Structures are given as C-alpha cells and as structure tokens.
Amino acid sequence: MKHIAYYDLARLTHAHSSALKEAAARVIDSGRYLRGECEREFEKKWATFVGTKHCVAVGNGLDALTLALMALNRQRGWQQGDEVIVPALTFVATALAVARAGLVPVMADVGEADGLIDLDSAEHCLTSRTRAIIPVHLYGAPCPMPVITEWARQRGLSVVEDAAQAHGATVGGRCVGSWGDIGCFSFYPGKNLGALGDGGAVCTNSETLAIAIRQLANYGATEKYVHQWQGMNSRMDELQAAILTAKTKWQDGETRRRREIAERYGQGIRNPKVRIPYGGQTEQSVFHIYPLRCPEREALQAHLLEHGIETLVHYPLPLHKQPVFFNAECRLPRSERWASEELSLPIGPYLTDQETDQIIEAINTFK
Ligand SMILES: *Cc1c(COP(=O)(O)O)cnc(C)c1O
Numbered sequence: 158m159k160h161i162a163y164y165d166l167a168r169l170t171h172a173h174s175s176a177l178k179e180a181a182a183r184v185i186d187s188g189r190y191l192r193g194e195c196e197r198e199f200e201k202k203w204a205t206f207v208g209t210k211h212c213v214a215v216g217n218g219l220d221a222l223t224l225a226l227m228a229l230n231r232q233r234g235w236q237q238g239d240e241v242i243v244p245a246l247t248f249v250a251t252a253l254a255v256a257r258a259g260l261v262p263v264m265a266d267v268g269e270a271d272g273l274i275d276l277d278s279a280e281h282c283l284t285s286r287t288r289a290i291i292p293v294h295l296y297g298a299p300c301p302m303p304v305i306t307e308w309a310r311q312r313g314l315s316v317v318e319d320a321a322q323a324h325g326a327t328v329g330g331r332c333v334g335s336w337g338d339i340g341c342f343s344f345y346p347g348k349n350l351g352a353l354g355d356g357g358a359v360c361t362n363s364e365t366l367a368i369a370i371r372q373l374a375n376y377g378a379t380e381k382y383v384h385q386w387q388g389m390n391s392r393m394d395e396l397q398a399a400i401l402t403a404k405t406k407w408q409d410g411e412t413r414r415r416r417e418i419a420e421r422y423g424q425g426i427r428n429p430k431v432r433i434p435y436g437g438q439t440e441q442s443v444f445h446i447y448p449l450r451c452p453e454r455e456a457l458q459a460h461l462l463e464h465g466i467e468t469l470v471h472y473p474l475p476l477h478k479q480p481v482f483f484n485a486e487c488r489l490p491r492s493e494r495w496a497s498e499e500l501s502l503p504i505g506p507y508l509t510d511q512e513t514d515q516i517i518e519a520i521n522t523f524k
Contacts, residue, residue: 211367218343222254294323
C-alpha cells in the first residue's frame with residue numbers, strides 16, 4: 158500500500174527543479190530583489206493569460222482582494238460600513254479582505270450542486286448599503302459570470318472576483334478574473350499556479366483602478382515620498398516573480414492532468430454513500446480541489462487514511478460559524494451541509510493512474 162499525501166509540493170517542484178534553480182540564480186546574481194524586471198514581466202504575462210489590460214502583482218491573495226476593495230471604495234465614494242456580499246462557503250480571506258477595507262461582509266448561501274454563490278440567496282442580502290459582490294470560483298469551478306455581472310449591473314453593484322483557486326478556468330472561453338471590475342489571484346504554493354512563497358495579483362481592464370491599486374500597494378504614494386492615501390506595502394518579490402514566470406510554462410499541462418484525474422475519479426468512483434462533484438463533468442473546473450460529498454465524512458476520511466490516503470476538508474466551518482464572523486441568527490443550510498459533508502481527494506497533477514486507482518478502490522470499499 159502506497160502512502161498518498163494530500164498535496165506533495167516537493168514532488169511537484171522536483172519535476173522542474175533545474176529550471177526553477179536557474180530562474181532563482183538569475184535573480185540572485187542580478188542584485189535587484191524588489192520592483193524589478195521580473196515583476197513587470199510576470200505582470201505582462203499574467204494580464205495576457207487572464208485577458209485583462211492590466212495586472213498588478215502584489216504580496217498575496219488576501220492583499221489582492223483588500224487592495225481591490227480599497228481602490229473601488231476610493232473610486233466610487235463608498236462609506237465606512239457599506240456592505241459586500243460574499244459566499245459563506247469560502248476560505249476566510251474573502252471576508253477578511255472586506256473587513257480590512259473598512260466594509261462589512263454579508264454572507265450568502267451557495268448552490269447545493271456546485272458550492273458556488275447562489276444569486277437568490279444574494280438577493281436576500283441586499284440592503285441600501287450593498288455596494289459589491291465577490292463571487293468565489295471555489296475549488297477551481299468558474300461561477301456563471303455572465304449572469305452574475307448582469308445581476309450586479311442591474312443593481313448598481315461592483316464585482317470583485319476571488320479567483321484564488323481558479324487559475325485558467327473559463328466561462329464561454331473567457332478566463333475568470335477578467336469578468337468583474339477586478340479579478341484577484343493568489344499564488345500561495347498550494348494553488349494551481351504556486352510560487353515558492355507568497356504572491357498575488359490584481360487584474361482589471363480599468364486603468365484608473367490599476368493605478369489606484371499600484372499606489373495603494375506602494376504606501377499610497379502618487380510619486381516618490383508623496384503619500385496621498387493610507388496605503389500598504391504589498392509587492393511580489395523578484396524571486397517569486399521569476400519562479401512564477403517559469404512555472405507558467407507547465408500550467409496548461411498541469412491543468413489538463415488535473416482534469417484527467419478528475420475524469421478518472423468520475424468514471425471509477427461507485428459508492429452510493431459518496432457524491433462526485435459537478436455530476437462528473439470535468440471540462441469547466443480547473444480542479445484546484447476535487448470535492449466529494451459524503452454524509453459520513455469523518456468515517457470515510459478515517460477509512461481512506463487506513464488505506465494510506467490523506468484527505469482534507471474545504472471548509473469545516475462556513476464563514477458565519479467562524480468565531481471571527483460568528484452570527485448565531487444566520488441560517489445558510491446549504492453552506493452548512495457542504496461544510497459538514499465535503500471531503501477533498503488528492504488531485505496533484507503528478508499523481509499517476511495507479512495512485513488514482515488506489516484512491517478510487519479505497520472509496521469503493523467504504524461501507
Ligand atoms: C488562498 C485563498 C485566498 C488567499 O490567498 P493568500 O495568498 O493565501 O493570501 C483567498 N481566497 C481564496 C478562495 C483562497 O483559496
């Protein structure tokens with residue numbers, strides 16, 4: 158029985174270690190470690206990949222979301238305490254960014270089938286103070302952006318996409334992160350495109366917003382030592398930018414492999430206690446996460462571990478049950494059920510067919 162880690166970063170990195178070491182060595186020898194050529198080059202590459210006019214590289218995904226909201230806040234004259242709708246099922250950063258920007262996150266429920274923000278529930282969150290919505294392309298699956306942007310436009314709301322889990326996912330051939338006013342990415346090592354440290358990016362077609370985000374990420378400076386805004390310090394260092402530029406070469410291949418593994422899971426998993434994601438459809442998601450549903454989640458997780466297979470839960474608590482955002486009155490039954498039933502299988506692009514089959518067999522023998 159082979160041990161299968163949930164996600165083995167060493168294994169992923171070793172496949173390309175000589176190219177990555179060369180990229181790092183070039184930066185080390187260059188004498189320039191911040192705000193240099195590598196950051197600019199990656200910004201150009203990422204804007205082209207996502208399909209937006211502008212990309213601003215920043216320190217991490219939480220900063221990307223925070224800066225996006227700060228820039229909109231400034232441009233559109235929002236007030237302290239104005240509200241932003243977020244799905245209750247997401248990583249905490251989505252809502253923390255709202256709070257950091259001086260706004261109030263309001264939690265909407267998600268869809269039963271896909272775990273993505275549900276517009277009927279979002280409709281119930283609307284008040285006179287609602288200013289924006291943050292669709293999260295959770296697990297790598299794109300939200301239906303044409304519907305969401307039209308819904309938001311009719312209500313005068315801004316759209317910030319949280320694409321931290323969905324590098325390269327598309328709707329109608331167009332990448333997520335290019336549909337909203339602003340799209341935000343994380344390059345945390347475990348994401349589909351991951352740095353060897355922290356990194357993030359903000360994408361937009363608006364030059365005004367791009368300039369605002371660049372200033373806010375650079376101490377609120379409009380020119381050197383002239384500080385117009387209470388900004389922050391958030392930048393992508395040259396080492397990470399060079400590593401990410403190198404890694405974009407393998408990104409399409411890795412996404413294809415994730416989809417192949419998802420396809421194999423979808424065909425192979427046959428257990429009446431377990432539901433597979435998206436009815437087994439694999440062409441939409443980039444499968445950052447392969448989210449099973451099982452009402453006996455803890456027992457399944459223990460069973461898989463006995464068979465050498467590590468799994469994780471994304472996420473055990475919906476936002477309104479998190480201590481930091483706890484709201485006893487709030488009832489979001491579908492998010493709560495996802496949180497109690499979801500189990501994430503390993504889906505690293507390096508997994509072999511044999512390993513995938515070992516995982517399938519272990520699930521199928523769960524009683
Ligand atoms: C990872 C993640 C973030 C935050 O990214 P960091 O780079 O870790 O700050 C935000 N939103 C979602 C949905 C994420 O998965």
